[in-house]
Each structure stands twice: as structure tokens, then as C-alpha cells.
Amino acid sequence: MRSARAAPFLEAQAAFAAAHPEYEGTASIDEVRARDFGRLDALGHVYLDYTGSGLYAESQVRRHAELLLGHVFGNPHSTNPTSIESTRIVERCRRGVLEFFDADEDEYAVVFTANASHALKLVGESYPFAPGDQLLLTFDNHNSVNGIREFDRARGARTLYLPMVPPELRVDESVLDRALDGALAGGHNLFAYPAQSNFSGVQHPLEWIAKAQTRGWDVLLDAAAFVPTNRLDLGRWHPDFVALSFYKMFGYPTGVGALIARKAALARLHRPWFAGGTINIASVQADRFVPSPGAAGFEDGTPDFTNIPAVEVGLELLRSIGVQRIHDRVEALSGWLIEELLALHHGNGRPLVRLYGPGTTERRGATLAMNLYDASGQVIDHRSVERSAGERMISLRTGCFCNPGAGEVALGLTRPEIEHCFAAGDSRMTYDDLRRCIDPHEAGAIRVSLGLVSNFADVFAFREYARGLLEDDP
Numbered sequence: 001m002r003s004a005r006a007a008p009f010l011e012a013q014a015a016f017a018a019a020h021p022e023y024e025g026t027a028s029i030d031e032v033r034a035r036d037f038g039r040l041d042a043l044g045h046v047y048l049d050y051t052g053s054g055l056y057a058e059s060q061v062r063r064h065a066e067l068l069l070g071h072v073f074g075n076p077h078s079t080n081p082t083s084i085e086s087t088r089i090v091e092r093c094r095r096g097v098l099e100f101f102d103a104d105e106d107e108y109a110v111v112f113t114a115n116a117s118h119a120l121k122l123v124g125e126s127y128p129f130a131p132g133d134q135l136l137l138t139f140d141n142h143n144s145v146n147g148i149r150e151f152d153r154a155r156g157a158r159t160l161y162l163p164m165v166p167p168e169l170r171v172d173e174s175v176l177d178r179a180l181d182g183a184l185a186g187g188h189n190l191f192a193y194p195a196q197s198n199f200s201g202v203q204h205p206l207e208w209i210a211k212a213q214t215r216g217w218d219v220l221l222d223a224a225a226f227v228p229t230n231r232l233d234l235g236r237w238h239p240d241f242v243a244l245s246f247y248k249m250f251g252y253p254t255g256v257g258a259l260i261a262r263k264a265a266l267a268r269l270h271r272p273w274f275a276g277g278t279i280n281i282a283s284v285q286a287d288r289f290v291p292s293p294g295a296a297g298f299e300d301g302t303p304d305f306t307n308i309p310a311v312e313v314g315l316e317l318l319r320s321i322g323v324q325r326i327h328d329r330v331e332a333l334s335g336w337l338i339e340e341l342l343a344l345h346h347g348n349g350r351p352l353v354r355l356y357g358p359g360t361t362e363r364r365g366a367t368l369a370m371n372l373y374d375a376s377g378q379v380i381d382h383r384s385v386e387r388s389a390g391e392r393m394i395s396l397r398t399g400c401f402c403n404p405g406a407g408e409v410a411l412g413l414t415r416p417e418i419e420h421c422f423a424a425g426d427s428r429m430t431y432d433d434l435r436r437c438i439d440p441h442e443a444g445a446i447r448v449s450l451g452l453v454s455n456f457a458d459v460f461a462f463r464e465y466a467r468g469l470l471e472d473d474p
């Protein structure tokens with residue numbers, strides 16, 4: 001328990017409050033945390049992995065349970081009373097998702113998926129790639145976006161990558177412009193990038209959406225790491241496809257995500273198969289089928305009709321707290337943490353922390369990737385950091401966070417070095433094999449990420465943990 005506040009904590013908190021007067025405007029989140037997330041402090045957790053998963057409020061679980069206990073939900077693919085009840089609530093949730101993102105229902109459709117990866121795969125497997133077509137990706141992408149390249153290559157299309165420029169780990173706009181100018185006229189060009197990096201927290205401009213579309217690209221926006229703490233206004237921005245996971249926004253339910261797609265873009269996709277639920281009719285003897293139009297054509301089998309209603313409950317929670325308020329809060333906390341971490345130096349003057357990505361809160365979210373170094377300048381193995389932080393009940397993430405492109409640039413790994421390691425390995429090569437091969441480079445990083453109910457005690461705990469690694473003068 002951190003209730004008996006020590007003087008250093010109180011002093012630091014007072015200094016933080018003075019430096020970030022806007023934080024006071026987010027005090028209602030402290031009440032939400034006390035009321036609805038009491039287990040965090042009761043069990044002594046310092047949760048710093050919101051980019052891994054959001055946390056759920058106790059009221060979400062209760063409201064969802066009440067909803068299930070107060071209705072009889074049957075398989076929605078029918079017209080009996082319990083089926084109608086399920087259909088009604090699933091369709092209400094669909095409208096709720098559109099409303100939450102201010103998406104016009106004449107323009108956008110919501111496909112419920114298992115998670116963001118599933119939404120991305122639906123686009124990848126259905127996009128009409130043909131020889132000469134192009135897939136343009138930022139280096140900075142989750143593997144669930146990188147994997148789309150396997151679909152386009154299998155159909156003879158090309159994959160192009162936009163490198164990140166250190167130290168900020170952003171894309172050089174002139175390089176982007178040149179790549180966008182290379183759209184194949186009359187072909188299919190798909191540009192996929194994350195609104196916020198799950199590695200560095202960099203926010204890539206949403207202005208790229210219209211810029212790419214006017215030059216002939218369809219845009220797939222991976223919003224999974226962005227939407228938990230940032231408002232995505234689909235009345236203002238009009239990506240063709242948006243992928244997200246709801247558990248990253250509000251912790252519960254897991255197993256439900258969405259592909260929010262422009263109806264016109266959805267109509268251009270071709271599913272590689274059909275399934276129960278995705279067709280109007282099919283015949284075995286006539287060997288024919290007629291796909292369902294719109295979102296239904298992308299929801300294979302029975303939708304998760306008992307969990308989808310929990311999405312509505314989660315969206316209401318976010319709406320009641322205010323996404324802008326959450327944003328302001330994590331911005332203030334991450335700004336403090338960045339400054340404090342960068343100020344930590346060993347007795348001999350060497351820095352403890354190397355942050356990958358922007359050193360301010362400008363155009364970045366509250367996801368910080370870093371490595372820690374000892375006084376001799378040797379990196380402290382990120383796995384030992386995860387272990388020792390864990391002993392203090394601090395949950396953070398280490399590794400490459402399924403984002404190898406951003407990681408490779410951040411850690412200064414070159415293509416020949418990585419190719420050499422792949423050539424030296426075999427088909428069973430593991431992450432540890434790669435780590436050993438690229439030694440003495442760092443083969444991963446530490447990630448600290450803030451979210452819905454982060455507070456000053458959380459960031460202070462991590463600063464204190466890091467400070468404990470400082471070495472005095474030799």
C-alpha cells in the first residue's frame with residue numbers, strides 16, 4: 001500500500017502539480033480509480049502496460065453481468081424471440097461504435113472482429129491485390145500490419161517500406177510524398193500505418209489519410225494504440241479502414257475488436273471464402289453462393305453476441321470520463337516522467353536512460369520505449385529490468401512489442417546484420433537466438449505506457465525504481 005505517503009513523494013507530487021496545473025482538471029479520474037479500480041491499489045499494483053491492455057472498471061463487469069442475467073440471448077442468426085433480442089443488442093452496439101467515433105452511418109460500417117489483428121487480416125486477405133499493385137507500410141508497424149505483406153506478395157503485388165528517422169522515429173515527409181506519388185494509376189494501392197506507434201508512442205499525422213487518398217491510395221489506419229487515450233473523429237478524418245481492439249480501450253471484454261470501414265471501400269474487398277453468417281444463400285449442388293452485403297459479409301460464423309454488449313458498456317465508461325480528459329492526464333504524467341528519466345545520471349555523469357523516440361510530449365502519446373544503462377555504459381538486460389520491476393509489483397513490457405521495424409531503427413540494427421542472423425539461424429530460430437546473434441547490440445527495449453486511470457503514484461514508482469539503479473561515483 002502506498003497510503004502512508006513519504007515526504008519525497010509528496011514533494012515530487014507538489015512540484016508536478018505546480019508544473020502541470022492542467023492536471024487538476026483531471027481529478028475526477030482519481031475518483032473513478034478509487035471507486036471503480038480499487039483493486040489496483042488494494043493489491044499494490046503499479047500498472048504501466050496500458051498499450052499491452054487497458055484495465056476494466058468493476059462497474060463494467062457488473063453492468064455486463066446484469067445485462068446477461070436480465071435477458072435471454074440466443075444465436076442471432078434466426079428470427080425467434082431470443083435471436084431477435086441478440087440481434088437488437090448487437091446492432092445497437094454497432095451504432096454505438098459509430099457514434100463514439102462520430103462516423104456517419106451512411107459512410108461507415110462496423111465489422112465486429114476478434115481483435116485488431118483479425119480486423120487487419122480481414123483487409124489483407126480481401127484486398128484485391130494483383131500484379132503491379134502496391135502495399136506501402138511504415139517501418140513502424142505492428143506485426144499484424146506487417147503480415148499483410150504476405151497476402152500482397154502471394155498475389156504478385158509489391159511491398160514498399162517507409163523508414164523511420166532517428167532519434168524521433170518519425171517518417172521523412174519528403175520520402176512519404178515520393179512514395180505516395182508512385183501510386184499505380186488504375187491499380188490497387190494500400191497504405192497502412194499506425195495512428196500511434198506501440199513502440200515509441202509517436203503519433204503519425206492523420207493528415208496523411210487525405211493526402212494519400214487524393215493520390216490514389218486506400219488507407220488502412222491501425223488505431224489500436226491511439227484510441228485508448230486519443231479522440232479519433234471519423235467525421236473529420238476519413239480512412240478507408242480502421243482497426244482496433246476494445247480491450248485496449250477499456251480492458252473488457254477481451255476477444256472483441258472492430259474493423260470500421262468506409263462502405264465504398266468494404267464493397268471493393270473480396271473475401272477468399274464464405275462461412276455461416278457471411279452469405280445470403282449457398283448451394284452445394286449448384287456450387288453457388290451469394291455473399292451478404294456490408295459488414296455481415298465479414299463476420300464469419302456466430303458473432304460474440306454475449307460479449308459484444310460489453311463494448312457498449314465500455315464506451316459509455318470512456319464517454320462519461322471523457323477521452324480528452326484521459327488524454328490530458330496521460331500527457332501531463334508522461335511529460336513529467338520523460339523529463340525525470342532523462343535527468344537521471346550516474347555519479348560519473350553517464351545517463352541511466354536512453355529514450356527511443358520524441359523527448360517531449362509533442363505529437364506523441366504516453367507510450368515510452370527506452371533502455372537503461374549502468375555506469376560503465378553497458379545496457380542493463382531488459383529482461384532483468386522486467387524481473388526486478390516485477391518484484392516491486394510494477395507491470396511493464398520488454399522486448400520489441402511485435403514492432404520489429406521501429407525496434408530495428410531505434411536500436412541501430414542494420415539490414416545486413418539482421419540478414420546475417422537469419423542466414424545463420426534455421427527454421428526454428430527463436431527470439432533468444434536472434435538476441436544472441438546481434439549481441440552486443442541491445443536486442444530489445446523496455447516499454448512503459450499510461451492509460452485510463454494512471455496517476456502520479458504510478459509514474460513516481462517507476463522513477464524511483466529507475467533511480468534505484470543509479471551508481472555513485474566509482
Ligand SMILES: Cc1ncc(COP(=O)(O)O)c(C=O)c1O
Binds near residue numbers: 052116118196198
Ligand atoms: C498498434 C497495434 N496494432 C495492432 C495490435 C494488435 O492488437 P491485438 O493483439 O489486440 O490484435 C496492437 C497490440 O498491441 C497494437 O499495439
